[in-house]
Amino acid sequence: MRRDGARWTLEYERGVRAGVPARTGPADDTGTVITFWPDAEIFETLTVSFDTLADHLRELAFLNRDLDITLTDDRDPGTARAVRFRFPGGARDWIAQQSAAPHSDVLGFEREYSGMEGTVEVALCWGDSGDEQVTSYANSWPTISGGTHELGFRDGLAAALTAFAREEQILTPSDPDLTPTRLGAGLMAVVSVKLDRPEFEGATRDQLGNGPVRACVAEAVREHLTAWLRSDSERARAVLARIPATTRD
Structure with a gap:
């Protein structure tokens, strides 16, 4: 998370916080980045569907007009793709x-x-x-x-x-x-x-x-x-x- 001129990191494991927020460097903007690794003991498949995520994030962008969402898939450099969702009209x-x-x-x-x-x-x-x-x-x-x-x-x-x-x-x-x-x-x-x-x-x-x-x-x-x-x-x-x-x- 970036706010108040600093970058903060917080980790969770299976829904439980694994520590306290740590300041990891400066930041000149604001925003939140979520990095998620699926757990093989919880999920039936570890393959994330780009299209499923895109549909969900598009819906969220329509419902929250102030959101600007970018979804990037760089798992395969040969077929990398990205989409952006922003709908000021909600x-x-x-x-x-x-x-x-x-x-x-x-x-x-x-x-x-x-x-x-x-x-x-x-x-x-x-x-x-x-x-x-x-x-x-x-x-x-x-x-x-x-x-x-x-x-x-x-x-x-x-x-x-x-x-x-x-x-x-x-x-x-x-x-x-x-x-x-x-x-x-x-x-x-x-x-x-x-x-x-x-x-x-x-x-x-x-x-x-x-x-x-x-x-x-x-x-x-x-x-x-x-x-x-x-x-x-x-x-x-x-x-x-x-x-x-x-x-x-």
């Missing part, structure tokens, strides 16, 4: 790349809430795909089973779309509100929260349980999506046209 860049949609068609925002002791970042768009793809993360950890942040996202989505549909008289006063379970074919979204004290549920810790997160995320999504819909009524009507009639029952 999750919005991710959705734009995955959907091949112009940035103007992607809603993206980040907001801090003291009530949930953290921040929420959301990016979404509707495309031509018939599938709905919502991916969620807590502190950059994939929450495959969802949780309160994903529930809040769907609550906010349903509230904003319902309100706009009533404003445009697509829904009549007697029509029920739109339900948050499925809100249109082609929806692609990333919901990422960063919390001071995340609470994970399940044996694999893949579901977020922090109660206050749901209301905070719902409020943020409702407010930002409402403004986005009102900014382009033609686009908004196209989004509402994708919502199956079953979600209005």
Whole structure:
């Protein structure tokens, strides 16, 4: 690790610190270098996959817009390669790349809430795909089973779309509100929260349980999506046209 004009080294063995931080020389920049040697008694294979690491680091760079990550493979000098990941647009860049949609068609925002002791970042768009793809993360950890942040996202989505549909008289006063379970074919979204004290549920810790997160995320999504819909009524009507009639029952 390089900081405060010095280079520091710290070693671990099987997760246990093997000493104290040692100052090993001067440094004129900042940063951290992690050197990892797989243990044959723990791992089934000692061969590291460049592509697997690249996919994971690309994901981290999208979720942390301030990160600048370089992955270099020099195991074979004849086929050495390196890739760099940096996405100043964060999750919005991710959705734009995955959907091949112009940035103007992607809603993206980040907001801090003291009530949930953290921040929420959301990016979404509707495309031509018939599938709905919502991916969620807590502190950059994939929450495959969802949780309160994903529930809040769907609550906010349903509230904003319902309100706009009533404003445009697509829904009549007697029509029920739109339900948050499925809100249109082609929806692609990333919901990422960063919390001071995340609470994970399940044996694999893949579901977020922090109660206050749901209301905070719902409020943020409702407010930002409402403004986005009102900014382009033609686009908004196209989004509402994708919502199956079953979600209005």
